[in-house]
Amino acid sequence: MDDFDVELAKLRSRRRFLAELGMGSGALLAAPALGQGLVDLALPGGPSSRPTTSSFPEKGEMILQRARPPLLETPMEVFDQGVFTPNDRFFVRWHWADIPTSIDVQGYRIAVRGHVNRPLAIPLAELLRMPRVELAAVNQCSGNSRGLFQPCVAGAQWRHGAMGNAKWVGVRLRHVLDLAGVKPGAIAVRFGALDQPVVPTGPDFTKSISLDHARDGEVMIAFEMNGEQMPLLNGFPVRLIVPGWYSTYWVKMLNDIEVLDRPDDGYWMAKAYKIPDTPHANVAPGTKDFPSVPINRMVPRSWITGWSDEQTFSYAPELPVGGIAMGGDAGVARVEISGDLGRTWHEASLGSDEGRYSFRRFDMTLRVPHAGRYTLLSRCTNTNGLTQPMTPNWNPGGFMRGCVEASRVRLT
Ligand SMILES: Nc1nc2c(c(=O)[nH]1)N[C@H]1C(S)=C(S)[C@@H](COP(=O)(O)O)O[C@H]1N2
Numbered sequence: 001m002d003d004f005d006v007e008l009a010k011l012r013s014r015r016r017f018l019a020e021l022g023m024g025s026g027a028l029l030a031a032p033a034l035g036q037g038l039v040d041l042a043l044p045g046g047p048s049s050r051p052t053t054s055s056f057p058e059k060g061e062m063i064l065q066r067a068r069p070p071l072l073e074t075p076m077e078v079f080d081q082g083v084f085t086p087n088d089r090f091f092v093r094w095h096w097a098d099i100p101t102s103i104d105v106q107g108y109r110i111a112v113r114g115h116v117n118r119p120l121a122i123p124l125a126e127l128l129r130m131p132r133v134e135l136a137a138v139n140q141c142s143g144n145s146r147g148l149f150q151p152c153v154a155g156a157q158w159r160h161g162a163m164g165n166a167k168w169v170g171v172r173l174r175h176v177l178d179l180a181g182v183k184p185g186a187i188a189v190r191f192g193a194l195d196q197p198v199v200p201t202g203p204d205f206t207k208s209i210s211l212d213h214a215r216d217g218e219v220m221i222a223f224e225m226n227g228e229q230m231p232l233l234n235g236f237p238v239r240l241i242v243p244g245w246y247s248t249y250w251v252k253m254l255n256d257i258e259v260l261d262r263p264d265d266g267y268w269m270a271k272a273y274k275i276p277d278t279p280h281a282n283v284a285p286g287t288k289d290f291p292s293v294p295i296n297r298m299v300p301r302s303w304i305t306g307w308s309d310e311q312t313f314s315y316a317p318e319l320p321v322g323g324i325a326m327g328g329d330a331g332v333a334r335v336e337i338s339g340d341l342g343r344t345w346h347e348a349s350l351g352s353d354e355g356r357y358s359f360r361r362f363d364m365t366l367r368v369p370h371a372g373r374y375t376l377l378s379r380c381t382n383t384n385g386l387t388q389p390m391t392p393n394w395n396p397g398g399f400m401r402g403c404v405e406a407s408r409v410r411l412t
């Protein structure tokens with residue numbers, strides 16, 4: 001963390017460069033340190049207490065999962081405050097610790113190369129002059145909620161806060177590919193970034209998607225997040241947005257776009273981030289050999305956010321129950337609440353529709369007959385008709401949790 005403090009001054013200076021480029025200047029100063037607290041993530045399989053920190057640049061109070069490379073989780077109460085996750089509370093995840101701590105925005109270029117007619121090196125100023133699109137979309141780590149997998153699996157032990165929702169502004173990837181002219185025979189597009197492996201043999205973080213997906217008009221190269229330039233730790237100056245897909249594909253500090261005429265056999269596509277090719281990416285715990293595919297579309301999820309687990313309120317016959325839902329790769333069609341472990345369900349009302357890839361607020365009033373402890377469940381169905389299952393999935397990567405989640409409250 002020390003190197004981050006040291007580099008703060010440099011970070012501030014990039015604000016000036018951005019103003020010159022006409023990108024506007026967001027709040028770049030890190031929030032004042034709040035001191036270190038502890039939160040209990042209530043994970044079933046081991047130590048679940050984590051420090052909180054506000055000493056990362058441009059970040060407010062976050063749950064510290066790991067310092068180098070930074071893994072910062074968003075506290076659940078943030079999601080109760082609105083469907084858009086503030087930039088300074090937005091989760092952070094990097095694979096390699098060698099992340100640039102300052103960016104030369106004048107010298108920055110995005111290469112477009114490989115199976116194209118005209119290889120390009122696009123300066124940021126040029127990208128900012130291209131036609132813009134705006135889209136709200138949830139960025140969720142493939143391993144969000146991994147800490148709830150039973151039996152436990154290796155990897156970051158996140159609770160539910162490895163996700164966030166933002167309004168992204170940028171340029172269609174299709175537009176940029178058309179400028180370069182994709183040659184016949186191209187099948188995929190691979191994305192690379194400024195961060196580097198810390199060991200010489202470590203595989204550089206690159207991800208790829210099919211050419212058709214890359215050209216769908218939704219995948220974008222974003223430079224603005226919730227109306228501000230994005231925090232360095234979330235990918236400044238530009239990152240890929242792949243709406244409806246897990247954020248492993250949302251390459252940050254994007255500086256390389258390579259059009260491929262062969263499948264991507266790199267480590268991060270061929271070996272890592274693979275899921276069982278089964279419904280809900282589910283296999284019996286312990287299973288190792290199964291047909292697998294690269295992780296891809298997200299599934300519907302929902303969380304009651306009105307209280308922290310086991311919070312106590314004084315009893316009243318009407319309990320307000322609210323939270324957020326996401327449809328995954330489709331919109332939210334319906335959210336239902338159960339107070340009797342799934343025997344009966346009551347439809348919640350939905351908040352404003354910010355687009356199908358966005359979080360959507362839900363609220364309802366549940367009648368509770370008496371004081372006591374209640375376990376409440378929320379269940380989302382997306383516009384493709386997919387409903388959250390009651391039973392958790394399991395796979396060795398701890399990927400793609402999507403089951404109905406429980407939230408306990410005490411009324412006294
Ligand atoms: N350049 C780069 N981009 C990256 C990664 C990375 O390690 N390097 N990690 C990916 C993964 S796995 C996740 S979960 C998201 C996290 O995005 P965030 O830090 O903005 O929340 O970034 C993605 N993009």
Ligand SMILES: [Mo]
Pocket residue numbers: 093140141142143247248
């Ligand atoms: Mo991730």
